[in-house]
Amino acid sequence: MRYFYKEAGSMLNIEKPDHRISRDFIYVKRLEAWIWFAAAMLALVVLIYLGFYFEWPGWLRLIIWAGILIEVGYAVWAIGLAPILLQRYWRYGMNREYIQLQHGRLIWSHELIPLAKVQYVQLQQGPFLRKRGLYALEIGTMGSSHSIPGLPEAEALVMRDEIARHANIKDEDAI
């Protein structure tokens, strides 16, 4: 069945970008997920304590316990699996005219952005990204903005300058 097709993304016969984002991004994503997990757990534990102390009705406490169960299950996905899959299936690429972004496995998507329509490009770096020397590259068009999440510094700088250079082309429709 096509479901088990090994290649990243779909079987569509289109040009596929081949640059990958850094493997270190898995670590960044995991760290973020851990923090969310810890915060959610803390909140739930506080709720359990409150429920115990104020003798909330049983069904309410049951819901909170169910919440903990769901949260743990979700954490296995968000910390264990999702970062690996995200990194494995992210692809980007660019030529003189287009930027191509492709990501996702369960829901695969492929975006094609003409450089002529790019309005701005910027680098971003949160504390976790900085720790691994990574950057997020944000590309804004007249319609929306797109982000390549984890690029090594050297590559990020080159990419930004390239896009900025080509985006400068005069475009008739951009008025």
Added chain:
Amino acid sequence: MSEKKRMHPMMIVVEAGTYLKSMFFLFLILFVFQYANESLWARLGRWALLFITFIMLLHVLLKWAATSYELKETGIDFYEGVLKKKQRHIAYRQVQHIEQQKPIYLNLFKLVSLKLETGAEGEEASLLFLALTTEAAHHIEHALVKGERLQAEAFSEAQGSPVGMRTIHFASSHRDIWKASLLSFSYLALIPVAGGLFSNLSKFVDLKSMENSLIGFMAENKLFLFIAVMLLLILLGVSGWLFAYLKYGRYVISSDEERVYVKGGVLNESQFAIQKKHVQAVAIKQSLFKRWLRIAEVELISAGKLDLEMTDKSCLYPFLPVQRAIEIVNEMLPEYSIMPNMKQLPARSGWARLFRIPWLWLAGLAALLIWKPEWWLFSFVLLFLTACSRLFDYRNSGFLIQGNRIQVQSGGFESTLFITNKGRIIEMKLKQSVIKTNFGLSSITLTNRGKPVHMETLRDVPEAWAEQTYHWYNGR
């Protein structure tokens, strides 16, 4: 020519009028209904209202004094703000379209109001000249024409009769106005008006007893009842026709080489002009009702916010016969001329669509089960409507690429035929979930400039269409 100019003083009256209109009910309550009321809140309220009104009128006066504009070579400098001074510069080439209103209260003084709309974000996107003499408006237009190197002014018809060069695509006839009066349901507007009149009258006259005796009289005299009903119907018809006539009478859609023009309205005349090169895409829209009657709206998509005074929305005219709508687009904007024989979706897209999880229905069912469990059967109406909408969407969907043009049709209860070309698309996205991969289906999203940004998505299309679109766009 370069000097600071003020708006016409009529701007003060217009602004004061807008303010008073917004406060009308407060005045009515405090000074008419509760006039005899001597309690503290009523007295305080009256004084507060008078004070605020005084401040507002002063503000309007100062605002007029602070507002001015200056026509420069490449753009307009606009000064405004009473306490916080603001100065804006808008380049002529930024202007996406212009609108001119001649409401009756301005027309009496040979004045107009003018709006220049740009593609910028936020409140700064448009320049509004609330009251201008026709001459001043003409100067602004002239500056625009020079700045953009156009051939002629859009609204001023004085010199060299540029109007003669225009092709008229649509002029509303009596039939169109009848149609509009039936379809716009404007005769229903009479009901609140009559209701208001009735409740006002009842304060002075004892309508209740009159009503009772009248009903008694009618019950006895059937002929009289019949006549009364007929009269009421005639009144509704005439008033509906009048509303439609005032709004859609003398309605003309025309164009020349550079621009598209719309003009309409009888007492309050509005005009609109957009440069063809600023049109990013064209959409022909039809609700289910309009589809039955073979009527459509033509909508232009542009980077400036299109919200036309004459139709209260972004379409050029809401009741065009479909065939005529298509011809109009073909004549006015050959760049976006509509292509016949679109490709239809294969049956498997229809199935894929039917089996998509009906979230809306599930949510509705859950809500019913929580609050009104005994009504759960009613949720199936929603499910049925969802299924209908998906089937209609499947039947309506179409796709075609030819040369630089792409044409996409979709929508369930309201269908949209969307057409644009390669250079106008600012990004493209293909999407495919694991399940859709098994069906060999994908979705295509095209993004165009617009306000808000226009995204056109065609779902569950065969992979071949997705590939075709991709290669077509990639070979820019």
